[in-house]
Amino acid sequence: MSDSDDDPPQLSAAAMAALQEFYTEQADEDRKLKEAQTGKLEDFTPQENWxxxxxxxxxxxxxxxxxxxxxxxxxxxxxxxxxxxxxxxxxxxxxxxxxxxxxxxxxxxxxxxxxxxxxxxxxxxxxxxxxxxxxxxxxxxxxxxxxxxxxxxxxxxxxxxxxxxxxxxxxxxxxxxxxxxxxxxxxxxxxxxxxxxxxxxxxxxxxxxxxxxxx
Known part of the structure; x- marks a missing residue:
């Protein structure tokens, strides 16, 4: 077993970018939901859940x-x-x-x-x-x-x-x-x-x- 086998798995650049985009979308939706709950309903536009x-x-x-x-x-x-x-x-x-x-x-x-x-x-x-x-x-x-x-x-x-x-x-x-x-x-x-x-x-x-x- 080489030293590299003990390292945590690394995501490819494309996978990292996709994961970051997902986190960004989730954070944006969470923000909109909180705003809607405090009265800014016109900004509430949830993402589709397929x-x-x-x-x-x-x-x-x-x-x-x-x-x-x-x-x-x-x-x-x-x-x-x-x-x-x-x-x-x-x-x-x-x-x-x-x-x-x-x-x-x-x-x-x-x-x-x-x-x-x-x-x-x-x-x-x-x-x-x-x-x-x-x-x-x-x-x-x-x-x-x-x-x-x-x-x-x-x-x-x-x-x-x-x-x-x-x-x-x-x-x-x-x-x-x-x-x-x-x-x-x-x-x-x-x-x-x-x-x-x-x-x-x-x-x-x-x-x-x-x-x-x-x-």
Whole structure:
């Protein structure tokens, strides 16, 4: 055994740079989270957690969906954003004061939004406040996983929350399951994400929407 075998392992320059970048991003996110907790919510922009299947909408998509939701509910309606925190953040910025928007999300980083946040696990689809039953004028939902089990359980949540209108964004491969479970139709508008994804995503509704029926 040579003397060098007793030395601690050394990372390559590329690995060190990648590790440093990771630490820098984590430190920046920790700083933003602390600022959000002290009231600077406009600066709270968490990194996507791919282990939670998180993919944030791009600005154009968040804006289009927010405009449509507000068009439906007006200035005093109720909107539920299920597994769609980037839409919640956009709505928070643009909604009228008397419009209620709730963020139903598994990621507890979004607790910084206080009473607007509701912990949500699609595996327990009805673990929600009892008085939320059929209380939302529109439910906008983006199931975290592209599989039938996730969509089935999320559909239970949607039917519990919605008075009537639903917008659902998910992979195009789920179209037949979406129609079967919730009787939604595909729209012309296609959601896009800030980090380009290989999967084609589509938007579905149970009502006619001029804003979503154009590209």
């Amino acid at each position: 282990q939670l299947s998180q993919f944030w909408y791009d600005e154009a998509t968040a804006t289009r969906l927010a405009d449509e939701a507000l068009r439906v509910v007006g200035s005093t309606g109720r909107i539920a954003c299920v597994s769609s925190p980037t839409l919640y953040r956009k709505l928070r910025d643009v909604k009228p004061d008397n419009c209620t928007v709730k963020c139903l999300e598994f990621d507890d980083r979004f607790q910084v939004y206080g009473e607007d946040f509701q912990f949500y696990d699609y595996r327990e689809p009805l673990k929600l406040p009892a008085d939320w039953k059929n209380s939302f004028d529109i439910v906008v939902v983006d199931p975290p996983f592209l599989n039938e089990e996730c969509l089935c359980k999320t559909a239970i949540t949607v039917r519990f929350l919605a008075k009537d209108k639903i917008i659902l964004c998910t992979g195009a491969v789920m179209e037949e399951v979406v129609k079967k479970l919730l009787n939604l139709k595909v729209c012309v508008f296609q959601p896009r994400h800030s980090n380009a994804l290989q999967n084609e995503f589509r938007c579905f509704t149970n009502y006619d929407s001029e804003l979503l029926d154009k590209s």
